[in-house]
Every structure is written in C-alpha cells, then in structure tokens.
Amino acid sequence: MSNKVRVRFAPSPTGGLHLGGVRTVLYNYLFAKQHGGDFILRIEDTDQNRYVPGAEEYIVNCLQWCGLEPDESPQKGGPYAPYRQSERKHMYYEYAQKLVDSGHAYYAFDTTDELEKMRTTLQSATNTNPQYDYSTRMHMRNSIALSKEEVVELLEKGTPYVIRIKMPQIKELKFTDMIRGEISFDTALVDDKVLLKADGMPTYHLAVVVDDYLMKITHAFRGEEWLPSAPVHLLLWEYLGWKEQMPRWAHLPLILKPDGHGKLSKRDGDRLGFPVFAMNWTDPRTNETVHGFRERGFLPEAFINMLAMLGWNAGTEQEIFSLDELVQQFSIERVHKGGAKFDFEKAKWFNHQYIQRMDSAELVTLVKPYITDKGITTTDEYLAQVVGLIKDRCTLLPDFWEQGHFFFHTPDSIDVAAIKEKWADNKAQFFTQWIDVLKNLSDWNHTSIEQSFNEQLQQNGLKKGDIMLPLRIMLVGGKYGPGVFTIAEMIGKDETSKRINNALNII
RNA sequence: GGCGCGUUGGUCAAUCGGCUAAGACGCCUCCCUUUCACGGAGGAAUGACGGGUUCGACUCCCGUACGUGCUACCA
Known part of the structure; x- marks a missing residue:
C-alpha cells in the first residue's frame, strides 16, 4: 500500500498549544483515520533561538488529553525517524x-x-x-x-x-x-x-x-x-x-477573536476571561501562565466536539458528535472557508451537553478531585447521588462544588439578608418547634420530612411559601440547589437541625 | 503599500439557481419549578454594496467596500 494516507501535525515547540492548533490536529486526525491512514507528529524545531524547554512534552500531553494520539512521533518512533527536525x-x-x-x-x-x-x-x-x-x-x-x-x-x-x-x-x-x-x-x-x-x-x-x-x-x-x-x-x-x-x-480558516478583529491569541484569553490553550502552559522563561480548557473544567470530548464544529459541519442538524462519528462523517470539502470568531458561550454549552450525557460513574471520578481538593472526604456512592441531583445545573467541572458544596459541609456563610427581609418572630418559633419534632421523626426521608414540615406549618398557621426560602437558605446558604427536602434527607437529621439552629442564632 | 484569502442574524452556520432564507449558541417573553437550574412553548434578529448573466440569484461572473493573513536567516 504505497498510497496509504499519511498526514502530519508539525508544530514548533515554542510554547503552549493553541485552540487553533488543536483544531488543525483534529482535522488531520479525522482525515487520516477516515482513510485508514497514519497521523504523524513532527516537531519543527529548526529555530534554535525560539526553543522552549518542555514545550514538546507539553504538546504531546495535550494530544494525549484530547485523545488524538499520533501513530508516529518523536516519543513513539516510527519508520521515518527521527521526527525532530533538529535531529x-x-x-x-x-x-x-x-x-x-x-x-x-x-x-x-x-x-x-x-x-x-x-x-x-x-x-x-x-x-x-x-x-x-x-x-x-x-x-x-x-x-x-x-x-x-x-x-x-x-x-x-x-x-x-x-x-x-x-x-x-x-x-x-x-x-x-x-x-x-x-x-x-x-x-x-x-x-x-x-x-x-x-x-x-x-x-x-x-x-x-x-x-x-x-x-x-x-x-x-x-x-x-x-x-x-x-x-x-x-x-x-x-x-x-x-x-x-x-x-x-x-x-x-483561522480562528478569530470574539470581539474586535484578528487571529485569536493567547493574550485574548485573560483579557476576555476564557482559556485559549488546551491545557495550562507556564512559560519557563517568564513564568507566565496561559490557561487551558482542561484546567477550566472542560471534558476533552466536549472540547474536541466544539472545535470540530468551529469551521466544519455535517450539513445536518447534528451538533454532538463522538470522535468516532466525526471520523465517519468528517469531510474536508465541508470545511468553511472563512475564519470563525470563537464563542466561549457555545463552548460551555458543549461541555454542559457532555456532562448531562456522561456515564454517572465516569462523572464521579472526574468530579471527585474538585471535592477532595476542598479537604472533603466522601464516598463514591454519596458523590454519585449528589452528582445526579446537581448535574443539570453544572456546565464546567468546578461547578459541581459551587452547586453542591452544602452536601459535604456546613456552609461557611449563609445569605442572612435574604432571610431577614421577611423575617418575623412567628417564623423563628416555627423553626424552633419543628427541630423538636424532627428529633422524633423515625423515618428520615424527603417525603416524611416534607410531611412533618407541612404539619408544623398548619399548627403555626403559616404558609409554605413563607418558610421554604428561609429553610433553603439555612441548609444551602443561598437561593439555589435541588429540592430542599432531598437536601435535608441527604445531609441527615443532625446536620439539618444543626444548620437551622446555627441560622436562628445569627438572624 | 503589494499580494493572497474571505464576506448569510450578535456568534457558529444550512442552502450547491426556485427562499415564505434551516438549525444551534446567546438574548427576550411565557409555562413548569414555593429556590437556582434543567425542560417546554413562543419571539426579536441575517444574504456588505453596485453592476451584469438568467424566466428566476444568497447561490454564477465582474467591480467596489470591508475584514483577515502574509510580506524575517519565526514557524
């Protein structure tokens, strides 16, 4: 097979790997795999003045993270070695x-x-x-x-x-x-x-x-x-x-700045608040860090999918593609000619889609580091439950902590002002009495908790709408999160009472 | 300045001469939800301009404008 398809990505190891670079890799990769061909990584380090230590390794790691591994490379070798031009x-x-x-x-x-x-x-x-x-x-x-x-x-x-x-x-x-x-x-x-x-x-x-x-x-x-x-x-x-x-x-085509004009550059990231490189890159000479999609909490699959759609489409309404589907359906002829302005909102949308579709166990392993980083110890089962409850409202991986931290620890602070706005003595009384009732609640689940809540409400002659929000803020810290009785069930009886008590003390 | 390439809503974009111009993101309204999201239903918003060719042009051709890239012993 002398006419086997062979393509190459040939970066110069001068710094981090840019979004556009990854897209070039992706299109190379898709084309090669679609034709049963080889994808080669060749390092173009002919400019010795611009050589940056670590840059090559960084590029290799980026490709690995993205799931776009070369068939031949300096690391892997191959029939046409060496793959570094300096060599x-x-x-x-x-x-x-x-x-x-x-x-x-x-x-x-x-x-x-x-x-x-x-x-x-x-x-x-x-x-x-x-x-x-x-x-x-x-x-x-x-x-x-x-x-x-x-x-x-x-x-x-x-x-x-x-x-x-x-x-x-x-x-x-x-x-x-x-x-x-x-x-x-x-x-x-x-x-x-x-x-x-x-x-x-x-x-x-x-x-x-x-x-x-x-x-x-x-x-x-x-x-x-x-x-x-x-x-x-x-x-x-x-x-x-x-x-x-x-x-x-x-x-x-080029990937352009979302605002103004010109090629998207690494400086635009910090300026506009989004990553530009695949992974964090710290220049060893200046110690300057350019942020990456990986560290921002993107899933590589979503990152790749997003890049694939930036300049190419299948001509159908499908937007979510697995790498395999891309390999099947990609065609270079359908690549758009004009440059595309990068849209971070759309990028986030892709990640949200992937989080929703992701297998629960897989998601747990991805989310776990973000939780343990906060000094929390938890079990996979508990985490899985939490993840299931909050993933709808999570776009990037760090969102899981933002949206679910109260499942793991007593909130450091709560939105007291929001409670005080419509606070009254009879409400305080309600909570004091309800905590007592909860002590004797034998079956601790969201249904029984809500039932007891409703009963107490009747006794005190209060409306549910008046108390739901204060309760939520006491348990969660703010006006967000899944069903409040489910949260109570999850954190347990003692913790629920404790948080209500804490809140009553500072209101 | 020269040369190359490009130009459909705010953004990504479909359309390969028949368009009442898809869809998605974002935005707005409403519904759902006694929170925030998710979800659902609606809505606003597009062919740079001028000439041709054609029965018919978003689609083809030519100009102009605009954008962008290159113009290193950098890639």
Whole structure:
C-alpha cells in the first residue's frame, strides 16, 4: 500500500498549544483515520533561538488529553525517524546544495546590516516592504551577482552564508486547495526565501518540503496563514523533482477573536476571561501562565466536539458528535472557508451537553478531585447521588462544588439578608418547634420530612411559601440547589437541625 | 503599500439557481419549578454594496467596500 494516507501535525515547540492548533490536529486526525491512514507528529524545531524547554512534552500531553494520539512521533518512533527536525539537520544540506547546482537556489553572503540597509534605502510609500527578489538580488552579495572567483573566495574564507531560492520573475503558479479550490500566484511578487540558514539549519520552507517528501506525506493541512508561502513550496517540490509526490493541500480558516478583529491569541484569553490553550502552559522563561480548557473544567470530548464544529459541519442538524462519528462523517470539502470568531458561550454549552450525557460513574471520578481538593472526604456512592441531583445545573467541572458544596459541609456563610427581609418572630418559633419534632421523626426521608414540615406549618398557621426560602437558605446558604427536602434527607437529621439552629442564632 | 484569502442574524452556520432564507449558541417573553437550574412553548434578529448573466440569484461572473493573513536567516 504505497498510497496509504499519511498526514502530519508539525508544530514548533515554542510554547503552549493553541485552540487553533488543536483544531488543525483534529482535522488531520479525522482525515487520516477516515482513510485508514497514519497521523504523524513532527516537531519543527529548526529555530534554535525560539526553543522552549518542555514545550514538546507539553504538546504531546495535550494530544494525549484530547485523545488524538499520533501513530508516529518523536516519543513513539516510527519508520521515518527521527521526527525532530533538529535531529534531521544533516539531511537538508544535500537538497539545498542540489538546488544550488541546478540553478534554482544560490548562496547569499549578506549580513544582517546589509539586508537592513537594503530595506531601509528602498523603502517608500509605494513599497513599504522591499523584498530580496529579482529586482534587488543583483545588487546584493550573492553567488548570482558576484563573479565566480569572488564566490569561491568568500566560500574558502568561511564567510557565513545562507542559501536562498531563486524565484522566477515571470511565472504563474497554481494549485488546487482541497478547501478553497484553485489558487494562483505570480512568482514575481514572492521574494527569494532563505532555505538554509547560516547555522546550517533549514528554514520551515525547505524542511517542510523535504520532510513531507521523505515521510511520504499525502495530504498537508495547515493554517491559512501559510497560503502566501505556498508558491515557494510548490516550486521546491518541482525543482527537487518530486512534483508527482506532492501532497494535496488544504489551508484551514483561522480562528478569530470574539470581539474586535484578528487571529485569536493567547493574550485574548485573560483579557476576555476564557482559556485559549488546551491545557495550562507556564512559560519557563517568564513564568507566565496561559490557561487551558482542561484546567477550566472542560471534558476533552466536549472540547474536541466544539472545535470540530468551529469551521466544519455535517450539513445536518447534528451538533454532538463522538470522535468516532466525526471520523465517519468528517469531510474536508465541508470545511468553511472563512475564519470563525470563537464563542466561549457555545463552548460551555458543549461541555454542559457532555456532562448531562456522561456515564454517572465516569462523572464521579472526574468530579471527585474538585471535592477532595476542598479537604472533603466522601464516598463514591454519596458523590454519585449528589452528582445526579446537581448535574443539570453544572456546565464546567468546578461547578459541581459551587452547586453542591452544602452536601459535604456546613456552609461557611449563609445569605442572612435574604432571610431577614421577611423575617418575623412567628417564623423563628416555627423553626424552633419543628427541630423538636424532627428529633422524633423515625423515618428520615424527603417525603416524611416534607410531611412533618407541612404539619408544623398548619399548627403555626403559616404558609409554605413563607418558610421554604428561609429553610433553603439555612441548609444551602443561598437561593439555589435541588429540592430542599432531598437536601435535608441527604445531609441527615443532625446536620439539618444543626444548620437551622446555627441560622436562628445569627438572624 | 503589494499580494493572497474571505464576506448569510450578535456568534457558529444550512442552502450547491426556485427562499415564505434551516438549525444551534446567546438574548427576550411565557409555562413548569414555593429556590437556582434543567425542560417546554413562543419571539426579536441575517444574504456588505453596485453592476451584469438568467424566466428566476444568497447561490454564477465582474467591480467596489470591508475584514483577515502574509510580506524575517519565526514557524
């Protein structure tokens, strides 16, 4: 099976894994699995200056949390190892050299200062960004502009150089994007991109083509921001003589900021109060933390489902999809072309849906840490009951504590003001008397408790509506929670009496 | 500035020339609930603009506008 589908996610290990990155992974994964193909994780660490320790491990952990595990990766290995470009460094020079030999690339000896100078002197109102291209390359220090002797001399002296692609002046390039259809470029407007840096490392442009070729990648999905450099890659596939093996491309739409405009960035999260990364990421250099969906209390399945729907839909009314269903139904052709503004409210809605549908035992294990973190000890059975009672009103995992803490401990404070608003002596009397009655209540369940409550009400000549709310606040602390008599049943007779007493003392 | 890509309600979006333009989130109203939610029933809200093509254009074409991306020895 030489035409087996092979896709790759190729992040650079420079920081946390962004929402959009996860979506790119997801679409890669879905496509691969749908075609019985392989999903490869390749680390693009060709920029040594931007290397951040821990970033690669973090990415691997994110994929694991999301349930999108690669078939081949630096950790797992595979037939095309190594999967880190820094470890493949020695492979790239040969191809760069081949391009120089065939006249499609050249040595450039320009220093940073010289490049800077060229740009500033040529800069004008009509040309804000002068490029290193056909119009300027003859004025620079490179193996095209210089004589053969000069080049040899520079090379022999060990002058640092880069290898740049020689973009043809007049050539229209076309390719068919799986999402956008035919796209064309004029090569005269593309600059002579650096292929091999002075440190011997390839740039993304060379590395992506060489590795996609060597790793037999059949389909390449990446963010829309890569579209403008597609002509460079197209030409490289052609110049290297691999045109027939070039993967089919799909450029995914961007995920935009919910307010204003532009790509969603990690800074937007804190600003607007939602996570942007899959998991918490702390930059080891700045100690700055960017928050993740996992820590915010999202279920990975919901997170994935939400991302799948951000830019793709099945064309039906179905919105909730398991990973398997996504694998079955996903199609790259149905991916939307335009960027999508991220909507955190909708993201929360997905999580709520998943919490409601989740198996009780599974939910208990997920919720438990949030309870034990508060110093509470409980049993799975009790927790399961609580979870069953409150999950309707829980959207994110931490909500279980917010909505159900009173099942586990006496509330630290109660909404006294809400009780006092309509408080009266006869109400205090009611509660004092009712506690006494409760002492002798033999059968402690919500029905018997409510019955006794009703009877006491009659004796005191009070209306149920006048007492229900105070009772709730005494037991719960505020105006929320499931049925108040069920709560009384759950926390037990002693605790119920105790909470009523406590409340009476502070009113 | 140049080039690429995009443009259906506030947001995600269906529609592949027949539209009285789905659905979801959010919002509003009502019902249910002697709390808060869940749930149920309603409601407000959409084709950027201008030209073509066509019996017919949200759908095709061309302009314009707007948005967005790129324009590094970063990916």
